[in-house]
Amino acid sequence: MKNPSQTSSLRELQTLFESDTSLPLAAGNNPVFGEGPANAKILAIGEAPGAEENRLRRPFIGRSGQLLRKCLIEAGIILEKDIYITNVVKHRPPENRDPTPEEILAYAPYLDRQIELIVPQIIITLGRFSMNKFLPNARITQVHGTTELTHFHGHKLMLIPMFHPAAALRGTTVMNFFRADFSKLKSSLDYLVTMGLETENSVVPQNNSSNLPIQNALL
Ligand code: URA
Numbered sequence: 001m002k003n004p005s006q007t008s009s010l011r012e013l014q015t016l017f018e019s020d021t022s023l024p025l026a027a028g029n030n031p032v033f034g035e036g037p038a039n040a041k042i043l044a045i046g047e048a049p050g051a052e053e054n055r056l057r058r059p060f061i062g063r064s065g066q067l068l069r070k071c072l073i074e075a076g077i078i079l080e081k082d083i084y085i086t087n088v089v090k091h092r093p094p095e096n097r098d099p100t101p102e103e104i105l106a107y108a109p110y111l112d113r114q115i116e117l118i119v120p121q122i123i124i125t126l127g128r129f130s131m132n133k134f135l136p137n138a139r140i141t142q143v144h145g146t147t148e149l150t151h152f153h154g155h156k157l158m159l160i161p162m163f164h165p166a167a168a169l170r171g172t173t174v175m176n177f178f179r180a181d182f183s184k185l186k187s188s189l190d191y192l193v194t195m196g197l198e199t200e201n202s203v204v205p206q207n208n209s210s211n212l213p214i215q216n217a218l219l
Pocket of ligand 1: 046047048049050053058059060061062064065087
């Protein structure tokens with residue numbers, strides 16, 4: 001069997017993923033690889049599929065997904081054109097429990113290759129599991145809505161950690177933060193357009209507007 005890093009298109013990667021019976025949560029679940037254009041400017045990464053996502057084989061399609069998609073549209077993002085949506089873990093954990101570190105590790109080669117093939121200019125992480133991939137020591141309450149200049153396998157990109165929409169649905173405070181953070185996404189996108197960078201495969205902001213140091217961990 002091929003290795004995810006040896007695939008040369010998202011389609012090929014998806015075919016490999018869907019036939020990979022070694023993945024820890026594959027048994028009894030449908031695969032939820034991700035959806036969106038292969039050249040998306042923005043990549044949104046959630047945690048793992050829930051019941052609706054498992055049923056329909058699509059990411060973020062249940063209640064949290066409806067909130068996410070509504071906020072994206074309000075921020076001026078065209079879902080079919082601008083954004084690819086996926087998860088750290090691509091099969092549903094039993095009873096929607098948190099994914100284990102071993103599960104996150106097992107699915108990582110697929111997420112890594114998705115990032116390498118899409119080459120997004122902006123990554124938004126939804127919740128702590130996807131945030132921790134890029135910012136292992138960060139706390140979401142402190143960094144949500146900040147922009148980080150980061151690198152992934154040699155590509156510069158802007159990282160915007162956000163709360164998970166399910167957390168926003170649980171309380172007004174997080175809901176207000178969650179909604180407000182989309183204005184950061186919108187201004188980051190506007191920045192790309194203004195700088196004429198929206199068609200390039202990397203983004204180089206003039207200054208790092210975040211309150212955290214630039215992360216080089218993934219270089
Ligand atoms: N929550 C996630 O993290 N991902 C989904 O796809 C749905 C709900």
